[in-house]
Amino acid sequence: MTIETVTVNVTSPGRNFVTLKIVTSDGVVGWGDATLNGRELSVASYLRDHLASTLVGRDEDRIEDTWQYLYRGAYWRRGPVTMAAIAAVDMALWDIKAKKAGMPLYQLLGGASRDAVRVYGHASGTDYEALKDAIAGYRELGFTAVRVQTGVPGLGQIYGVSASGPGVRYDYEPAKRSADGSPAVAPTEEVWDTRAYLSHMPGVFSRIREDFGTGLRLLHDGHHRMTPIEAARFAKDVEPYDLFWLEDCTPGEDQAALRLVRQHSTTPLAIGEVFNTVYDYQTLITERLIDYVRSAVTHTGGITAMKKLLDFAAVYGIRSGIHGPTDVSPIGMAAALHLDLAIHNFGIQEYMPHNERTLEVFQTSFTFNRGFLHPGDAPGLGVELDEEEASATSFTSAYLPVNRLTDGTVHDW
Ligand code: GCO
Ligand code: MG
DSSP, X not given: OBEEEEEEEEEOSSSOEEEEEEEETTOOEEEEEOOOTTOHHHHHHIIIIIIHHHHXXXXXXXXXXXXXXXXXXXXXXXXHHHHHHHHHHHXXXXXXXXXXXXXXXXXXXXXXXXXXXXXXXXXXXXXHHHHHHHHHHHHHXXXXXXXXXXXXXXXXXXXXXXXXXXXXXXXXXXXXXXXXXXXXXXXXXXXXXXXXXXXXXXXXXXXHHHHHOSSSEEEEEOTTOSOHHHHHHHHHHTGGGOOSEEEOOSOTTOTTHHHHHHHHOOSOEEEOTTOOSGGGGHHHHHTTOOSEEOOOGGGTTHHHHXXXXXXXXXXXXXXXXXXXOTTSOHHHHHHHHHHHHHOSSOOEEXXXXXXXXXXXXXXXXXXXXXXXXXXXXXXXXXXXXXXXXXXXXXXXXXXXXXXXXXXXXXXXX
């Protein structure tokens, strides 16, 4: 059989998503996620204007060959737009293959290596009391791991902190439309001060350990904001609080920066949500400069590429921590969960539940139970898009914020 139609769906059920639909000549439907936060239309165009026609008529079973055809065949390699487009095709083809086999995808990846996938949730608060409430809420839901982000005295809205106040745990959405909900014409701007952050955060972890004990796994995201020596200091300062990981402590494109952090601290390091190929990790993995691979399946060339990346990491004792924010669609999330369940070197999975509107339109078969997710046993990825419902919403541009230091200098967000 062959690929008959390739369609790109750009809609906004709860937030913007780019979804690829591939249908085979015998009517099997495969879904892929190509959502790239704030740059959605570039990927949609790449798929529609450059890839769709080259896929029609190809054998849908030749997943590796199609991957290589799209990657090597473009001549221009890598980059988030290209790799998100390839990822969507790859996911859709795996979805089709597993549906044809009548199996959940994880069975084709070697079967389950564990009963379910440990996830971490996002706890945040503008101050410590709000953060404490949020952590307690996650514990009630059975979470054994939480990422903690909190406001820094003297700074306003910053990355990772829900502005809606305590108790509201699932509503953090950094990509902003205009205040009245209309399309954003430009990103909002935030103000950042690394000195204030470095002196505030260790005390927060100390209080969390006092209030919640040593059992809870604590994660934290530095969101690319520290210099190598600042990150080294931070990683060392928080060592007594036993972090599960410190994520993105320095900007990811400078792989050598983590050598310095490693020389000073045993705090485990995670990086990679802005990476898009295994080459971004070459130094990090072979020199064992990280402990967790943070790529999203959606942004790193799909299931085919992620499986290879994670197998490569396994050789060096490095584990997975697949990116799972709300800007990855439920299809991308399902792809992550099948990999998580199947690979041996699983670490943890990020889980930011999608809002109700999103989940009405993307019908998922994954289940949450007391801090663990399971991808479900529906054939394929286990997610179907309700196209009619989806088309009732239209793309509304939204951008991630831009960050500036207190003197106005543009800084990493
Ligand atoms: C995370 C990430 C996200 C990103 C977002 C950008 O660790 O989940 O840092 O919150 O900021 O995916 O689009
Ligand atoms: Mg992150």
